Each structure stands twice: as structure tokens, then as C-alpha cells.
Amino acid sequence: MYKIAVAGTGYVGLVAGVCFAEVGHQVTCVDIDEDKVNLMKSGVSPIYEADLQELMQKNYAAGRIDYTTDYQSAYKDADAIFIGVGTPEQPDGSANLSYIATVARQIAESVEKDCLVVVKSTVPVGTNDKVEQFIQDFLVHDVKVEVASNPEFLAQGSAVHDTLYAERVIIGTESEWAEDILMGLYEPFHLPVVAVNRRSAEMIKYASNDFLALKISYMNDIANLCELVGADIQDVAKGMSYDERIGSKFLNAGIGYGGSCFPKDTKALENLAKQNGYELKTVKAAIDVNNGQKTKLYKKASKRLITFNGLKVAVLGLTFKPGTDDLREAASLENVPLLLEQGADIYAYDPVGAENFAKVHPAGENGKGHITYVSNVEEALEGANVCFIFTEWGEVKAVLPEAYKTLMRTPLVYDGRNIYSVDEMKAAGVEYHSIGRAPADRVSVKESKNVELQTVKS
Ligand code: UDX
Numbered sequence: 001m002y003k004i005a006v007a008g009t010g011y012v013g014l015v016a017g018v019c020f021a022e023v024g025h026q027v028t029c030v031d032i033d034e035d036k037v038n039l040m041k042s043g044v045s046p047i048y049e050a051d052l053q054e055l056m057q058k059n060y061a062a063g064r065i066d067y068t069t070d071y072q073s074a075y076k077d078a079d080a081i082f083i084g085v086g087t088p089e090q091p092d093g094s095a096n097l098s099y100i101a102t103v104a105r106q107i108a109e110s111v112e113k114d115c116l117v118v119v120k121s122t123v124p125v126g127t128n129d130k131v132e133q134f135i136q137d138f139l140v141h142d143v144k145v146e147v148a149s150n151p152e153f154l155a156q157g158s159a160v161h162d163t164l165y166a167e168r169v170i171i172g173t174e175s176e177w178a179e180d181i182l183m184g185l186y187e188p189f190h191l192p193v194v195a196v197n198r199r200s201a202e203m204i205k206y207a208s209n210d211f212l213a214l215k216i217s218y219m220n221d222i223a224n225l226c227e228l229v230g231a232d233i234q235d236v237a238k239g240m241s242y243d244e245r246i247g248s249k250f251l252n253a254g255i256g257y258g259g260s261c262f263p264k265d266t267k268a269l270e271n272l273a274k275q276n277g278y279e280l281k282t283v284k285a286a287i288d289v290n291n292g293q294k295t296k297l298y299k300k301a302s303k304r305l306i307t308f309n310g311l312k313v314a315v316l317g318l319t320f321k322p323g324t325d326d327l328r329e330a331a332s333l334e335n336v337p338l339l340l341e342q343g344a345d346i347y348a349y350d351p352v353g354a355e356n357f358a359k360v361h362p363a364g365e366n367g368k369g370h371i372t373y374v375s376n377v378e379e380a381l382e383g384a385n386v387c388f389i390f391t392e393w394g395e396v397k398a399v400l401p402e403a404y405k406t407l408m409r410t411p412l413v414y415d416g417r418n419i420y421s422v423d424e425m426k427a428a429g430v431e432y433h434s435i436g437r438a439p440a441d442r443v444s445v446k447e448s449k450n451v452e453l454q455t456v457k458s
Helices: 011-022 034-041 052-061 071-075 098-110 127-138 159-164 176-189 198-229 233-241 262-275 281-293 296-305 332-341 354-360 377-381 401-407 422-427
Strands: 003-007 026-030 065-068 080-083 115-119 145-149 169-172 193-196 312-316 345-349 364-366 369-373 386-389 412-415 431-433
Touching (some): 003 011, 003 071, 003 098, 011 052, 011 065, 011 080, 011 159, 026 071, 052 065, 052 159, 071 098, 080 098, 080 176, 098 115, 098 127, 115 127, 115 176, 127 145, 127 198, 145 169, 145 176, 145 198, 169 176, 169 198, 193 198, 198 281, 262 281, 296 386, 296 431, 332 345, 332 354, 332 369, 345 354, 354 369, 377 401
Parallel strands (some): 003 026, 003 080, 026 065, 080 115, 115 145, 169 193, 312 345, 312 386, 345 369, 386 412, 412 431
Antiparallel strands (some): 364 369
8 A cells, every 4th residue: 555645635636535545545635725624634525525525534534544734744755646736727728837836846845755746637738747857856855756647537526436436547657667656556446547658648638528528519519400400409319329439428418518627628728739830620619619508598588588687587506517516617607697787686596506606696786686595496486587497406307397387477497408308398388498409489299209219010
């Protein structure tokens, strides 16, 4: 078992640290925020993530994980130091590497024995070469330090599971020594490992994320066309999904992708290409489609209602996806200000994201509009003139079509997540608008379609 230090206790660092402890390694997580460190020591997770808090408590009690602000003592005799600090997007779309540089400098000044530095943060291709050089330049003791790339592929909401049961682990190294250490670190996970060079590992991360973003944008593009020609995107997606080359995942059309990765990583890769004199047209197209998609329903509703001024607007779901309290790049952040600007009286519901949203848009008067946070869907819908669905939380999916008809003043629903069947909503008397499907006033000719695979009888 190895002695590991982890720099940064955000999604990437904390989840990695906890999972390494869970498989038996000795882990120290480092963060500059003393309050956060004390919170973690007391067994509380600073982020909302399934299973994380339980594993933090279990491994802390077993003495396998600790938290500190004292990076020197954590780094000085570590076998491996994982860097999981943020690489936020800069105004030009490139990644801000200042946090990585700060940690690299601290490592160089602290390490007193040979050690592998493993970069988990998403960094532009070639960054790890620079990090290694940077550490060499500032190294205080006469020890060997190499840098390896080990990108993570965790999705928020299932981060612990995604790490412990990853479909593949990517390790990018420039020496056998580094590869052996990483193999040893991952040995107790019993997962498939792909060992490549450092630059390829860095590229695998971007290429994977951007491919998924492209897949979503492609489906959104097709969905927009479906609406115009009278096809149904969900049936189309289902029909496509039986081709194993396409697969069934990430085919859901909606109000675009959000979160901390896809928006940032698409822009970063496009930027990397630009810096190298190349135009990455496919990724640029994915970004363009996504930008248009986020406010698609708002624009549609604006035409239908003329104005939102004084209307009671129910907003169901604020986070960028269910299972997280994260609002980064969420469609709600674009749509709610547009509604408030028009003087809407918003009643917003989100089972975990409301608190974070209220930090941006406090309850009460908001410009020309007003916002109230409610604790259940019914309160949001009661007497509403229109409803927007931005996140497919289980609590929202559980609402029966009839509830919109009974509770709302006008049963007018704009669903950005295609939660309901168009026919069911029509049957319940709801004017239902969704993405890539027949609009409320032009509901399908056939009442119900069967897109399950059938065997043709001879
Ligand atoms: C993603 C990747 O899945 C993960 O591998 C990577 O490490 C980080 O980025 P995450 O951002 O947590 O993870 O969420 P994900 O579940 O991938 O969803 C991203 C966005 O795409 C969400 O806004 C989601 O609603 C949207 N999405 C996803 C769709 O619109 N349609 C889909 O079919 C799937």
C-alpha cells in the first residue's frame, strides 16, 4: 500500500482521495481552506455526492484518510501526490492553470523523497510536460520527481461509483518507473488500465468529454429538425440506439448540456486547436448548438404568451442535472434572468439546488420580477400560468399529468427534459411543449407508437 497526498478537495480530489483510502492506501487530502478541512475532519462532505460522506466517515475512523492545510507535512514523504485542483475557464475559453502552478511549486519545495506527481485535473495537452519542468526548476531536495497524467471520468451524482468501478483507468507516463507506481496504486481496484504516453492521456480526457458533448448536441440538432418535419426525437433515438455502434446512452435531446466539464472542455479543446493553427469545426458546432438550445423553450413560450409580466411562472428543477446541487452552466441560470427581466413572478422548486440558486437570485424582488423558493412541486404549480421543467429530478418525474391540469391556472407546460409522453399530456388536457416532438397543437396521428424491437412472424 502507498502513502498518497491529494491536492484539492473538490469533486476530483476528494472523491479520488476517499476511493484510494477505501481500497487500503494511506491518504492525506490537502486544501487551503481551513474551515473546509475542519468540516471534513468532522465527517461532513463539502459536496453533495452519493456515498461520499459515508466513505469519508468510514475511512477516517479506520485511520486511512486525513485532511490538512499543512501541505509540507503531507507532501514531504508521499509516494505519490495527486493534483485535483480546478482549471477554471478563462474569458478566452482556455484553462486557467494558476492553481496547478501553485501546487506544483509547493510540491517542489516540500518533497524529501522520490515521488510521482499525478495530475488528475483536466489540463490542455502538453501541460504535464511543463508541470514536470516547473517542479524540476524549483526542487529543493535532491530527489526524483516525475509527472504522470491520470484523468478522471467521473460524473457528478455517481462520482464514487464511477471511480471505484470505472470502465477504464487512463494512465499517461513517460517512464517505466512512473507506470509501475500508477499500476501499483490502481492494483487494488481491479480495473482495466490503458497505459499511454502523457500527451495521449491528456487528449483522451478532452476527446472523450467532447465526443459526449457532440453526441448530445447532435441529438439536439436532430430534435430541432424533428419538430419542423413532424418526427419524434424519442422514437428516433430509440430506433438509433439498437445499432451497437451508436449505443443507447447520451441520446437524450433537451435544453442542452451543462455542468463543470462539457461546456468548459469543449471550449478548451477548441481553444487548443486555435492556438495550434487548427479549426476544430465539429466541436465548434457542438458549442453553437448548445448555446442556442438552452433558451429554446423560453423563446417558444415568449411567442405564445407575448409577455411574462405579472404571470406566475413555475420553475421545476434548477441544477444542471439531477443528483447534484451544482448549478454550473445550468439552463436555469440563463432562463430565470430572462423571465425576471420580463417581470415574471417565479415559484422555483429544486430538491437540493435551491439554496445555491438563492445565492445568485435571492428570494424576493429581483429586478422587475419576483422569485419565491418553494419546498414542493405542488406549491410551485398552484395557480401558475405557465411551467418550465429544467431538471428531470425524480420528484418532478413523479408528478402526474393530471396535476398540471388541476393545480395550474392555465395548464401550459414547457418541458426541457422530455419527461412526459405527448399523448398522455394531451389526454390530461395539458398544453405541452417539449423538445423535438410534436407540439401540443399538432399531436401525433398515431396515438401510441411501439418502438420496442419486434419479431416479424412468418
Ligand atoms: C461529465 C462526464 O459524463 C464525465 O465523464 C466527465 O468526467 C465530466 O463531465 P457530468 O458533467 O457530471 O459528467 O454530467 P453528465 O451526466 O455527463 O451530464 C452532463 C450534461 O449533459 C447534463 O446537463 C445533462 O443533463 C446533459 N445530458 C446528458 C443531456 O442533455 N443528454 C444526455 O443524453 C445526457
